[in-house]
Amino acid sequence: MRIALHALPWLVxxxxxxxxxxxxxxxxxxxxxxxxxLSLDLLVGYxxxxxxxxxxxFGLGAYVAGIxxxxxxxxxxxxxxxxxxxxxxxxxxxxxxxxxxGELAGLMVTLGLGLMLYEAANKAAFLTGGADGLQGVEIxxxxxxxxxxxWGRTAYLYSLAVLxxxxxxxxxxxxxxxxxxxxxxxxxxxxxxxxxIPVKRRxxxxxxxxxxxxxxxxxxxxxxxxxxxxxxLSFQRSAEGLLMLVLGGLGTLYGALIGAAAFxxxxxxxxxxxxxxxxxxLGIALVALALLGRGGLMGALRxxxxx
Amino acid sequence: MIAxxxxxxxxxxxxxxxxxxxxxxxxxxxxxALIGPNGAGKTTFVNLxxxxxxxxxxxxxxxxxxxxxxxxxxxVRAGLARTFQxxxxxxxxxxxxSVTLAIGEREGQGATWWRGARHGAEAARLLDDLHFPExxxxxxxxxxxxxxxxxxxxALALALKPRVLLLDEPAAGVPPAESREVMQAIAxxxxxxxxxxxxxxMDLVFRFAERITVLAFGAVLxxxxxxxxxxxxxxxxxxxxxxxxxxx
Numbered sequence: 001m002r003i004a005l006h007a008l009p010w011l012v013x014x015x016x017x018x019x020x021x022x023x024x025x026x027x028x029x030x031x032x033x034x035x036x037x038l039s040l041d042l043l044v045g046y047x048x049x050x051x052x053x054x055x056x057x058f059g060l061g062a063y064v065a066g067i068x069x070x071x072x073x074x075x076x077x078x079x080x081x082x083x084x085x086x087x088x089x090x091x092x093x094x095x096x097x098x099x100x101x102g103e104l105a106g107l108m109v110t111l112g113l114g115l116m117l118y119e120a121a122n123k124a125a126f127l128t129g130g131a132d133g134l135q136g137v138e139i140x141x142x143x144x145x146x147x148x149x150x151w152g153r154t155a156y157l158y159s160l161a162v163l164x165x166x167x168x169x170x171x172x173x174x175x176x177x178x179x180x181x182x183x184x185x186x187x188x189x190x191x192x193x194x195x196x197i198p199v200k201r202r203x204x205x206x207x208x209x210x211x212x213x214x215x216x217x218x219x220x221x222x223x224x225x226x227x228x229x230x231x232x233l234s235f236q237r238s239a240e241g242l243l244m245l246v247l248g249g250l251g252t253l254y255g256a257l258i259g260a261a262a263f264x265x266x267x268x269x270x271x272x273x274x275x276x277x278x279x280x281x282l283g284i285a286l287v288a289l290a291l292l293g294r295g296g297l298m299g300a301l302r303x304x305x306x307x
Numbered sequence: 308m309i310a311x312x313x314x315x316x317x318x319x320x321x322x323x324x325x326x327x328x329x330x331x332x333x334x335x336x337x338x339x340a341l342i343g344p345n346g347a348g349k350t351t352f353v354n355l356x357x358x359x360x361x362x363x364x365x366x367x368x369x370x371x372x373x374x375x376x377x378x379x380x381x382x383v384r385a386g387l388a389r390t391f392q393x394x395x396x397x398x399x400x401x402x403x404x405s406v407t408l409a410i411g412e413r414e415g416q417g418a419t420w421w422r423g424a425r426h427g428a429e430a431a432r433l434l435d436d437l438h439f440p441e442x443x444x445x446x447x448x449x450x451x452x453x454x455x456x457x458x459x460x461x462a463l464a465l466a467l468k469p470r471v472l473l474l475d476e477p478a479a480g481v482p483p484a485e486s487r488e489v490m491q492a493i494a495x496x497x498x499x500x501x502x503x504x505x506x507x508x509m510d511l512v513f514r515f516a517e518r519i520t521v522l523a524f525g526a527v528l529x530x531x532x533x534x535x536x537x538x539x540x541x542x543x544x545x546x547x548x549x550x551x552x553x554x555x
Contacts, residue, residue: 177411178420184408187397194357194395195409195463196383197417205418 009257013160017153024152026268031159032220034260036237037244038163038170038253039213044242045251046174047206048186050107051098052238053114054214057087059233061215063121066134066228074140080162080219087215088208095204111235118233133229137222148224155224162220166213170253173209182206183251247289249298258297308370310335310501311356311387311471316365318348318355325351327525328365333471337501340516342509344545348525349505350392353475356503357389358382369471383412388469390460392476392505398449402439402459405448406430409466430466437462437492454485461492471501478508513537521545 016027036058043049061083068079098109121128129135141147146154173179185192185199193199222228231237240263248259266285270278289296311333318326326348333339343349354360356367358379367375374382397405410426410433411417434444437458443451448459457477464472478489493515496502506512512519512533519536521529523545529536536542 172422173420175423176420177408177416177424178418180404180408180424181412181417184397184400184405187399188395190359191391191395191397191463193359193379194383194389194391195467196380196412198378198380202418 009254010164017156017160021151021153024156026264028152028156028159028224030261030264031156031163032217032224033240033244033264034257035159035163035166035217035220036214036241037248037256037260038167039210039217040241040245041250041253041256042170042173042182042213043206043210044245045256046179046186047182047203049203049206050103050242051110052107052235052242053110053112053117054210054241055233055235055237056114056117057090057211057214058218058221058237058241059117059121059228059230060090061087061218062222062228062232063128063134063218064215065219066137066222067127069137069139069223069226070134074138076139076142076158076223079139079223080216083215083219084212085215087218088212091208091211092204095207098207099200099203114233114235114238118230118235121233122230128228128230131230133227134222135227137226137228139223139226148226152224159220159224162216166216167253167257170213174253178202178205186251243286245296247286247296249296252295252298255296255298258301262297308335309333309368310337310370311503312368313356314366314368316352316355316367317363318351318360319363325525326355329522329525329527331520331527331530333501333503335470335501336499338504338515338517339502340504340506340512340519341522342506342512342519343522343528347522349522350475351525352522353389353473353503353505356473357387383467383469386468386470387473388464388467388471389473390464390475390477392479394456394460396448396456396459396463399447401445402434402448402451402455402462403427403430403444405459406433406462406466409463413467433462433466436495437465438488452485454481454489457481457485457489458492461489465496469500472496472503474502474504474506476506477504478506478511 017024020027040054043051064083064086065079068074068082073079094113098106101109122130139148142154142158148154181192181197181202184197185202189199218232221232244259244263245256247263248257249255266282267278270281274281295302309332313329313331315328315330316326317324317328329352341349341352351360355362358377362375366373369382369385369387372385374385377385407424407426407430410429411424414426439458439462443455448456451459461477474493477493478486481489504512504515516533519531519533520527521536521542528545529539529542
C-alpha cells in the first residue's frame with residue numbers, strides 16, 4: 001500500500017507522457033518547477049530558513065549550462081554537474097552573509113543578493129545576452145544517443161529522470177541524522193544548540209545543498225529550451241517557488257512535487273483563459289488556501305486518507 | 308580539580324549588571340544548588356555558563372579548559388549540558404526521536420546524510436532508566452503532559468553523557484501528581500556527574516544539595532553547606548526580609 005502510494009506520482013508522470021503528447025513542454029516545465037520547489041523545500045520546509053532570493057541559484061545554473069552549450073560544450077549531464085557546482089559555490093560564499101544576520105535581516109540579504117545577480121546579468125550582455133536572452137545554445141544528445149527533439153519528448157523524460165534521481169537523494173537526506181538535525185533547528189534552535197548541534201554550520205550546509213539543487217533545475221531549463229533569459233533570475237521566480245511549496249505543503253517532499261504541478265497547471269490554464277487577469281484568480285486561490293487549508297494540498301490529502 | 312569554575316564572570320545589559328563578578332567553583336561529582344530571590348541573575352548566570360549569552364567580562368573554565376569564547380555546541384561537546392527553566396523541546400518530534408538525535412550528535416554523527424539514524428536502542432534504554440512510560444515515547448512531544456515534558460528535558464541532557472549538568476528549575480510548574488518521576492530522575496543522576504541545580508523549591512534544594520551558593524543582585528551573597536546557609540542571617544534578609552529559608 002505504502003509503496004503503491006510512493007510510486008503513484010511517478011506513474012502519473014510517465015502516464016502523462018503517453019496520454020498528453022502535445023503537452024510535453026508543459027510537463028517539462030512542471031518537472032523543472034518541481035525540482036526548484038524541492039530545493040526550496042529542503043531549506044524552507046525542513047530547515048525552516050526562509051529565502052526570497054532562491055532564483056539567484058536557479059538563474060545561475062541556467063546561465064552556466066546555457067553558456068557552456070553556447071561556447072561549444074553541449075554535453076548535458078556534465079553541464080548539469082558544472083551548473084550544480086557553480087551554484088553550490090555561490091551558496092557557500094553567500095551563506096555567511098545570509099546566516100550572519102537575524103531572521104528578518106537574513107531574509108533581506110537573500111532578497112538583495114537575488115536582485116544584485118539579476119542586474120549583474122542584465123548589464124553583462126556580452127556574456128548573457130542581457131535582456132534579449134542567451135542565444136545560440138546547442139545541447140548534445142543525452143548519453144550521445146537521445147537528441148532533444150522538437151516535440152519535447154527527450155526534454156521531458158530527461159527532466160523527469162533528473163528529478164527522480166534528485167528526489168531519491170533528497171529523501172535519503174531528510175531521513176538521515178543530518179535531515180533530523182535540520183528539522184530540530186526549525187523546531188527549536190535554542191534546544192538544538194543545547195544538544196550540541198552547530199546550528200549555523202548545519203544551516204549553511206542546507207543552504208549550499210539547496211543552491212546546488214536549484215542550479216540543476218535552472219540548468220535543466222536552459223538545456224531543454226536551449227535558451228536562458230533574465231526570467232530565470234527574477235524575484236517572481238523566487239516567489240513562485242515559495243507559492244508552490246505553500247500550495248503543496250511545506251516540509252513534505254511530495255508536497256513540493258504536487259504544489260509545483262498544481263501551480264504550473266493552474267498558471268497555464270488561468271493565463272490561457274484570461275491572459276490579462278490570471279494573477280487575480282491565482283491570488284484568490286492562494287488566499288483561500290492559506291486561510292482554509294493547513295499543510296497545503298498534502299495536508300488536505302492526509303486528512304482525507306485518515307478518515 | 309574543578310569541574311566548572313568562573314572567575315569574575317560579569318554580564319551587563321546596557322547599564323544594568325545582571326551578573327556581577329561572580330567567582331564560583333563546582334567540584335567533580337558535586338550536588339550543588341544555586342538559589343536566590345527572583346531577579347538575582349540565576350538564569351543569566353546559567354546562560355553565561357552554557358554559552359547561550361556571551362560574557363561581558365571574566366572567565367568560564369571547564370576542567371581547566373578556558374571555554375569563555377566557545378560557542379554553545381562546542382561546550383556541549385566538551386561535556387557541559389543543561390536543561391531549561393521553560394521547556395525548550397522539539398514539539399513535533401517524539402521523545403524517542405529527540406533522544407536519538409541528541410545521542411547521534413554526541414557521537415559526532417549529526418552530519419551523516421546517507422543513512423538513517425542509529426542509537427534508537429540506546430535512546431530506549433535511557434528512557435527506560437528514567438521510567439519514561441512506553442506509550443508516551445512515540446507521541447509528538449507537544450501532546451505530552453507537562454510533567455513528562457519536564458522529564459524529557461532531563462533525558463535530553465543526560466543523552467549527551469555530560470560531565471557537568473546544569474538543571475534550571477527542573478521541577479518548576481510540575482503539578483504534584485506528576486512530580487514523582489522528575490524527582491526520581493534528579494535523585495538518580497549519575498554520581499560522577501557534577502550537578503548545579505537552580506531551584507526555588509527549598510524542600511528540593513535541601514534534600515538534594517551538599518553545597519549551596521546564594522545569589523542576590525547578581526553577586527554571590529553566601530556560599531557554604533546547607534546548614535550554614537539556612538542559618539545565615541544575610542540569606543534570610545535577602546529572602547522576604549526575615550522569612551525563614553526552608554527548614555530553618
